[in-house]
Amino acid sequence: MRSWLFRSLGKLYPKQWRERYGKEVEDLSKELLAAGEVTRRHLLLELVSSGLAERVRSLNRVRLVVVSGAVALLAIIGLALSLGGVFRGRPSASPPPTCRIVGHPLATFAWREPLPTSRVTFTLTKLVPLPGSDTLGQMKVTWIKRVPPPRFMVTAGSAMVVVSCTGRVDRGTLYIHG
Amino acid sequence: MTVEGIRGSSDRSVLVLTSLAGGPKHGYGLIKDIEAFADVRLGPGTLYGCLAKLEQAGLVEALPSEDRRHPYRITAAGLEAVRERLTESARIAKFGLRRVAGALS
Numbered sequence: 001m002r003s004w005l006f007r008s009l010g011k012l013y014p015k016q017w018r019e020r021y022g023k024e025v026e027d028l029s030k031e032l033l034a035a036g037e038v039t040r041r042h043l044l045l046e047l048v049s050s051g052l053a054e055r056v057r058s059l060n061r062v063r064l065v066v067v068s069g070a071v072a073l074l075a076i077i078g079l080a081l082s083l084g085g086v087f088r089g090r091p092s093a094s095p096p097p098t099c100r101i102v103g104h105p106l107a108t109f110a111w112r113e114p115l116p117t118s119r120v121t122f123t124l125t126k127l128v129p130l131p132g133s134d135t136l137g138q139m140k141v142t143w144i145k146r147v148p149p150p151r152f153m154v155t156a157g158s159a160m161v162v163v164s165c166t167g168r169v170d171r172g173t174l175y176i177h178g
Numbered sequence: 179m180t181v182e183g184i185r186g187s188s189d190r191s192v193l194v195l196t197s198l199a200g201g202p203k204h205g206y207g208l209i210k211d212i213e214a215f216a217d218v219r220l221g222p223g224t225l226y227g228c229l230a231k232l233e234q235a236g237l238v239e240a241l242p243s244e245d246r247r248h249p250y251r252i253t254a255a256g257l258e259a260v261r262e263r264l265t266e267s268a269r270i271a272k273f274g275l276r277r278v279a280g281a282l283s
Binding site for chain 1: 205206209221222223224225226227229230246247248
């Protein structure tokens with residue numbers, strides 16, 4: 001393993017620790033590698049994990065709380081973004097500009113991105129112009145994991161039309177039929 | 179780290195102290211010795227993590243060395259700490275084995 005890699009790995013460790021033990025760890029690692037006592041992959045993993053452990057150990061309680069909080073916050077943001085990706089395929093609050101009404105009760109809605117195909121159950125609500133009408137109706141989309149096709153309900157006032165997807169839900173266009 | 183400190187710590191610190199109780203060793207010697215008597219292989223990062231904690235606690239100390247590898251030796255406090263820890267482990271092992279034997283009979 002090359003010295004630059006050890007130097008890079010060394011940055012995982014706290015500075016004080018690195019200055020005191022870094023060279024010894026490097027020498028020992030090279031000795032173990034030369035003797036065939038350890039594989040490069042195991043050594044790499046071990047040095048990374050112990051470096052992170054030392055880094056955590058070096059934090060005092062307040063910093064540990066702050067760092068843990070930041071990590072938790074990043075995890076939450078990441079989760080939210082990934083869930084946002086799931087819903088990115090949904091219609092926006094206003095009909096997409098490419099929305100094309102081809103007649104009631106048959107309608108075609110353009111989709112910019114593929115609908116999620118294997119996600120947890122979710123329900124979306126949006127206002128869409130009712131086919132053949134200027135009024136807005138409410139469309140609920142319920143998608144259940146591994147239970148295609150999705151079901152759509154278009155409601156306007158007391159009127160409700162339950163429609164189901166008879167076509168393939170794919171990137172670009174979603175076909176719904178009444 | 180005190181005697182209380184290593185009581186709750188991982189067994190790795192005890193393994194390192196036990197190895198050093200047999201005489202000063204440098205990193206490679208420690209790894210091989212621990213592997214021989216405990217069948218546990220410590221990685222370099224883990225080993226020096228233990229040594230750092232133990233040295234900070236005054237349980238081991240680095241000896242001067244001509245090359246970059248420092249031999250480490252256990253201190254009197256380290257000997258006392260590991261003695262207590264091993265005595266406690268032996269007591270628990272004895273008690274546990276008696277119970278297990280009773281359950282098996």
